[in-house]
Amino acid sequence: MPQALRLGIAGLGTVGVGVAKIIQNHADLMTARAGRPIEISCVSARDPSKKRDVDFSSYEWVADARDLASKDNVDVVLELIGGSEGLALELVKSALENKKHVVTANKALLAHHGYELAQIAEKNGVTLAYEAAVAGGIPAIKALREGVAANRIDAVYGILNGTCNYMLTNMRETGRDFDVILKEAQEMGYAEADPSFDVDGIDAGHKLCLLSAIAFGTKPDFANLQMTGIRKITPTDIKFAQDFGYRIKLLGIAERTKDGSIMQLLEPCLVPVTNPVGVIEDVYNAVYIDGDSVDTVLVTGRGAGEGPTASAVMADVIDIAWGIHIPTFGVPVEQLKDPDWMNLNDTHSHYYLRINVLDQAGVMAEISTILRDLQISIESMSQHGRDPGAEVSIVLTTHEARHGDMVKACEMFAALESVVNEPCLMRVETLE
Ligand SMILES: NC(=O)c1ccc[n+]([C@@H]2O[C@H](COP(=O)([O-])OP(=O)(O)OC[C@H]3O[C@@H](n4cnc5c(N)ncnc54)[C@H](OP(=O)(O)O)[C@@H]3O)[C@@H](O)[C@H]2O)c1
Numbered sequence: 001m002p003q004a005l006r007l008g009i010a011g012l013g014t015v016g017v018g019v020a021k022i023i024q025n026h027a028d029l030m031t032a033r034a035g036r037p038i039e040i041s042c043v044s045a046r047d048p049s050k051k052r053d054v055d056f057s058s059y060e061w062v063a064d065a066r067d068l069a070s071k072d073n074v075d076v077v078l079e080l081i082g083g084s085e086g087l088a089l090e091l092v093k094s095a096l097e098n099k100k101h102v103v104t105a106n107k108a109l110l111a112h113h114g115y116e117l118a119q120i121a122e123k124n125g126v127t128l129a130y131e132a133a134v135a136g137g138i139p140a141i142k143a144l145r146e147g148v149a150a151n152r153i154d155a156v157y158g159i160l161n162g163t164c165n166y167m168l169t170n171m172r173e174t175g176r177d178f179d180v181i182l183k184e185a186q187e188m189g190y191a192e193a194d195p196s197f198d199v200d201g202i203d204a205g206h207k208l209c210l211l212s213a214i215a216f217g218t219k220p221d222f223a224n225l226q227m228t229g230i231r232k233i234t235p236t237d238i239k240f241a242q243d244f245g246y247r248i249k250l251l252g253i254a255e256r257t258k259d260g261s262i263m264q265l266l267e268p269c270l271v272p273v274t275n276p277v278g279v280i281e282d283v284y285n286a287v288y289i290d291g292d293s294v295d296t297v298l299v300t301g302r303g304a305g306e307g308p309t310a311s312a313v314m315a316d317v318i319d320i321a322w323g324i325h326i327p328t329f330g331v332p333v334e335q336l337k338d339p340d341w342m343n344l345n346d347t348h349s350h351y352y353l354r355i356n357v358l359d360q361a362g363v364m365a366e367i368s369t370i371l372r373d374l375q376i377s378i379e380s381m382s383q384h385g386r387d388p389g390a391e392v393s394i395v396l397t398t399h400e401a402r403h404g405d406m407v408k409a410c411e412m413f414a415a416l417e418s419v420v421n422e423p424c425l426m427r428v429e430t431l432e
Contacts, residue, residue, distance in 0.1 A: 002036040005321045008068035008100075010091055011080030012045040012052055015105050015132065018310025019078065020054040030314070034321035041073040069094035076101040076320055078313060084108035096120040096128060103316040105132035105309055111206035114213065114220040115336065118328035128328045129316035134207045135160060137308025138301040139315065140287040145214045145330040151291025153215040157253040157431070160204040162283035162303040163191050164230050164250040167199070168268075169281040172238045172247065178231060190283065201227035201250060205266045208252030211287065213329045215254060216262055218339040220329070226344065228267035232424045236384055236393050237354055244397075246270040247278045251429060261342040269429040270352050276300075277431060288431070345404030350379070350428040352397050353406070355413050356420040359385070359392045363418045367394060370412045374405045391420050397428065 007023075009016050023030060023040055031037045043056050044065040062068055068077050069091055077095040079102060081088050088109050095102050097120060104110070110117065110130055121128035131141045135158070139147075144156060159165050167181045167190075174181075182199065185191035197203045205227040213220040230250055241248050251269045256262060271278040276298050280286040285303030290296050302308040319326075329336055357363045364383070371378055381396035398406070410423045 004037040004039045005034065005317070006039050006041040006073055006075045007078055007317065008042040008044070008062070008071055008074035008076070009040060009078045009080060010044045010065040010068055011078075011082070012043060012054075012056060013080065014306050015309045015313065016043075016045070016078070016080040017053045018306035019080070019313050020056065021306075022310050022314050024054065030318070034318045036321055038317060038321060042068055042071055044068055066091050066094065069098050069100060074100060076103060076317060078102075078317075079104040079106055079109070080313070082106055082108070084112040089113060092117060092128075093120060096124055096126055099124045099126055101127045101129070101320045103129045103132075103313055103320070105130070105313060107133040107203070107206035107210060111209045111220055111222040114210065114328065115333070118336075119333050121328055122333050127320055127325050129319065130210070130328075131316050132309045132312035134210055135285040135287055135299075136162070136301075136303040136305065137311045138285055138287060138299050138303060139312070140211065140299055141214065142315070143287065143297060143299045144211060144289055145326060148289055148291045148294050148297060149330070151293050153256070153289065153291050155253070155255040155290040156211045156215045156287065157251060157255070157277070158211075158287035159249055159277060159280050159285050160207040160252045160287070160303070161198055161201075161250055162285055163195070163198040164201075164204070165280065165285070166190050166283045168230060168233065168238070168248055168250070171233070171235060172242060175235050175239070177235060178233060199231055200229035201266045204250060204252050208254060208264065208266050211252070212254035212262065212264055212339075213336070215289075216256060216339065217329070217331050217336060218262065219336045221339050221341075224339070224341055225264055225266060230268050232422070233268055234354070234393075234424070236395065237352070237424060237426070240352070240354075240384075240395050241270050245273055246428065247273055248426070249277065249280070251277070253429070257342050261340045263342040263344070263347055264339075265344060267427070269427045271429055271431060275431045345402070345407065347403045348400050349403065350398060350400055351406050352426045352428055353395070353410070354424040355394045356391055356423075357394055357416075357418045358420065359383075359387050359390055360418055363416075364394065366416055366418070367396075367413065370409055371398070374409050376401045376405055376409060
């Protein structure tokens with residue numbers, strides 16, 4: 001029997017426990033799939049006395065996770081702690097420097113330090129793998145980096161955060177407000193006590209940044225990604241979208257423009273229900289790839305959770321067991337380019353706009369005048385509700401317009417006395 005591949009696992013939470021369960025429950029299958037046994041030799045977490053779903057007592061306990069990087073009985077370090085700085089960063093760096101392969105589920109770490117870590121991995125001839133970091137159990141990295149490697153990628157986009165998708169689905173199905181659904185999602189364990197990573201788009205932004213780097217051979221560049229989350233979405237927006245055959249989805253889109261620059265955005269958009277992405281609901285994620293030879297590829301499934309995420313971690317471990325080595329972002333690090341970002345203000349789209357106003361004479365005319373002066377053409381416009389002097393919503397859609405002009409229009413609406421709070425602006429994405 002060939003020598004076992006020995007793992008040191010840092011982090012025994014949701015993902016770490018899931019990985020241990022697969023190794024313990026499917027030892028024979030893993031050996032067959034990996035061509036050799038896969039063993040856990042050491043584990044580390046914060047609290048050695050914590051009751052866990054799996055018995056870790058037969059493995060060596062390492063009090064300081066950083067020490068896994070230099071253990072002789074560890075071939076691969078699994079970083080399953082999380083966080084873009086501190087312990088996770090130190091551990092991954094020193095493991096790679098000590099010529100140990102690293103598998104991580106940590107998108108924040110890679111979005112912020114992926115380039116530097118890929119350099120260290122390459123210099124030391126080891127693998128830095130992160131299938132679980134993007135869209136959990138969906139083999140999105142493999143699909144993009146290996147499955148369609150023969151293609152020039154023109155676009156990659158998707159639904160990259162299960163919490164937001166669950167909340168938007170629930171808001172649509174029940175007509176309830178964001179705050180109510182968020183509270184419920186927190187009680188059910190779908191959303192964190194501090195939900196900002198999810199609902200403000202940061203988590204999905206981390207993932208988009210990694211997909212974009214692979215798709216276009218660029219350095220991951222999270223600092224230049226603007227993100228808009230889903231806090232502003234109301235039942236009115238969802239109802240309007242539904243009435244016109246759309247669903248609201250938090251979309252990450254990275255696209256190569258005609259002049260070779262890259263357009264990258266992460267924001268809620270209206271997506272037609274006739275598009276496969278429009279019908280991805282609940283906690284499901286989806287990644288859509290557009291390649292010049294393959295045309296379009298859609299991969300979908302569970303984007304988080306113990307089993308799906310552990311499944312992706314083990315896929316990376318099995319590759320390492322076979323000696324499969326693909327550069328971290330698909331090409332050697334020295335070939336990764338600095339992205340040439342397209343200015344989002346110069347992009348064009350159809351738009352949805354909701355403006356909450358005091359119901360009084362002349363408001364519609366003020367709004368129309370601003371749009372006319374900016375040469376934005378209205379496709380439809382309607383007032384939702386009638387309640388003189390009270391707050392009502394004006395909802396409109398535009399023909400194709402320049403983003404910068406739409407932003408300017410929103411600034412001008414916000415300055416009107418009759419406008420109650422910031423307008424809600426969303427792209428209507430045909431995804432064609
Ligand atoms: N959960 C998911 O569905 C999912 C999906 C995709 C990616 N990920 C990523 O996977 C990683 C792990 O997520 P998770 O959900 O498994 O997190 P988790 O349940 O919170 O577990 C984190 C683990 O890290 C340990 N830890 C925290 N601080 C530590 C420290 N200073 N020293 C040693 N150990 C420490 C904790 O120890 P104790 O148990 O002793 O407290 C715990 O075992 C994150 O990067 C996350 O973004 C998670």
